[in-house]
Amino acid sequence: MTSTQKLNIPSDRVERLHYIKRMFPQATGEDLSNSWAGGRSQALSKLHSIDAPSYARNRNFINGAVTHLSPYLRYGCLSLNETFAAVKAKFGLVGENLLMQLAWRDFWRQVWYANGDAIFSEMEAPKVGIDYAPLNDFVKQGNTGLPCMDAFVDELLTTGYMHNHARMWFASYVVHHLKTDWRDAADWFESKLLDGDFASNHLSWQWVASTFSSKPYYFNKENLGRYTGEKYCTGCTAKCPFDTDYETLKERLFTQAPASQAKQYLITPPLTRPPSGHTAVAVYVHDEMLSATNPLLNQPFPKIFVFDPEIYQHWPLSRLQFIADSLSEMMNVEVWLGDTYEVLMQRAVGKVISQDTPNLKVKQLLSSFSTKWQPVPKLADVELSEKRLRRYSRYWEKVGPVLLATKAT
Ligand SMILES: Cc1cc2nc3c(=O)[nH]c(=O)nc-3n(C[C@H](O)[C@H](O)[C@H](O)COP(=O)(O)OP(=O)(O)OC[C@H]3O[C@@H](n4cnc5c(N)ncnc54)[C@H](O)[C@@H]3O)c2cc1C
Incomplete structure (x- = not known):
């Protein structure tokens, strides 16, 4: 039996950041709380300060007007669709360059959905000889x-x-x-x-x-x-x-002859646990849905986030603090530390509702519970063949015109 603990994330930021340090003594890396603050309110202020015309001119320059939106999109403080819509509404086609970059995120995600854990192995044979020395x-x-x-x-x-x-x-x-x-x-x-x-x-x-x-x-x-x-x-x-x-x-x-085969990497086998046997329903909040405006938070069931060591054991302090910032704005979410299975069993949960994710690790954590995965709308509602999901250019050829036409204001 793994011990579980309900956390009381402080509302005061300074206290909160200290609290996370105490709760995760193993977490390495810098305290980045001065350069980044998690949560939707910060995300919105970044979204409002976007300068799409400058972005189009200089995004490739190291000091260009890039948005720094990536962590907010990663943790769901902002959805990709609302970000895309906001840029389109404010800048129209002047924002096209940024809209195309936002679509890269949708493309990679769709490739992940379509291929699952295969994205951790070589998707294709390398076109030139590459080597496999460990990172020094x-x-x-x-x-x-x-x-x-x-x-x-x-x-x-x-x-x-x-x-x-x-x-x-x-x-x-x-x-x-x-x-x-x-x-x-x-x-x-x-x-x-x-x-x-x-x-x-x-x-x-x-x-x-x-x-x-x-x-x-x-x-x-x-x-x-x-x-x-x-x-x-x-x-x-x-x-x-x-x-x-x-x-x-x-x-x-690139002197070596191209290798003829794609290299496969081992995937850690999933934990197997007995079925829950309980009947209570809960909303499982994972780390891609950290916004108080997430529609699943309106459900009349307990909302539960778990810092499960299976996922967060090796995470740097900065990311844990970013998540804690985000959770602190989500007043009706219970936050736990420990094993997801144990937490949900303790709360007598048998059925779970959660936001769909291509992350199979998250899905494995809930495999003992009957789970309803709420799909996240794609940027464009178009079917993409396997061939289109091989190269961004082929994806954009189909998705771009739909997005730029139908999302115009
Ligand atoms: C080797 C490598 C590793 C990367 N690892 C990650 C990662 O772990 N997480 C991550 O979010 N991005 C990753 N990227 C993509 C990209 O570099 C970052 O999304 C971007 O630099 C984040 O900064 P920004 O928000 O200021 O980007 P901006 O240029 O302002 O772009 C706005 C948003 O568009 C999306 N975007 C832009 N370019 C890309 C791209 N090439 N691929 C996917 N999305 C894009 C991001 O969501 C980004 O926040 C990686 C790129 C490379 C080459």
Whole structure:
């Protein structure tokens, strides 16, 4: 029997952040409470400050007008559909560039739904030779000797965030220059990101590696220098591995013959528990539905969130604090620490209602209960073939016109 404990998340933020530190003494990483605050009210203020015209001009630049919405979308403080609708309503087609980026999140998620845990293995055979060395400690510590890469890691570890372009450069460096196993790197990277999301993360790593794209992603010094304003290159004395043209890089990086097979990674077997045998109904609140406006919170049943070690054991402090911030705005949700099965049995629950998720780990936690999964509407109500869900361009070809036409104000 695992012990369970009902938590009393303090409404005062300073107290709350200390409380989370006490409740999760094993949690590592920086306290990011000064740079990020979780919850819907913060999410809305970020949403209202979006500058879509500037975004369209400079989003690829490291200091561009990006939104920092990703953690709020990840934890459901904002839904993707309402964010898309708000941008469309405010900016119309001037917001198209941002709308297309928001759709990437929908695309990766649909790929996750369609493929389940297969997204943690290679979706396709790599198009070039890639290697499988474990991610080295010197990379994890930001000690590569390259000021750009070390600064990216430092930003990741101290803020839980990295700009999209930096994520691409970093992943490419790790996979193609250091010949690291993309899966090992992706697991580590996801665990440090505040917006850590299996679909957006693992599938992006596969996109860079060429196991979910038609070619590997690589870049040269000129590209990095341009979009960083030479910030890291000025005064850099390192032997730069990116300082050449694309042809030379291609020859240098991709000399091996392409592997013919996609590599499969082991998936941890699910816990099996006996059926509940109880009859009470509860709404199970998981970490993709952390908004007081979530429609399931109107149901006349207890609403239960559980910090289950099966999921949260290795989470960094920042993410736990972000979740606690978000939960503190959801007055009618009971918050527990412990084993989900034990908590629900203690509350005599036999039937559960929850928001559907492609995360099979969450589904496994509820496998002993009769569960009704409430679907989350997709961005566009169109059927997508397996082929369309192989490449974003094919997805957008079908979804884009529908979205841009029907969601116009
Ligand atoms: C190697 C790698 C790993 C990544 N891991 C994650 C992850 O774990 N979680 C995550 O949310 N995103 C991930 N991304 C996608 C993207 O980098 C982030 O969503 C984005 O940088 C978040 O910052 P922002 O909110 O300021 O983005 P903005 O540029 O302001 O974009 C607005 C929103 O659109 C969505 N979006 C934009 N670009 C992408 C994209 N390429 N893929 C998916 N959604 C996108 C995000 O929800 C983002 O919040 C990863 C990308 C790469 C290359």
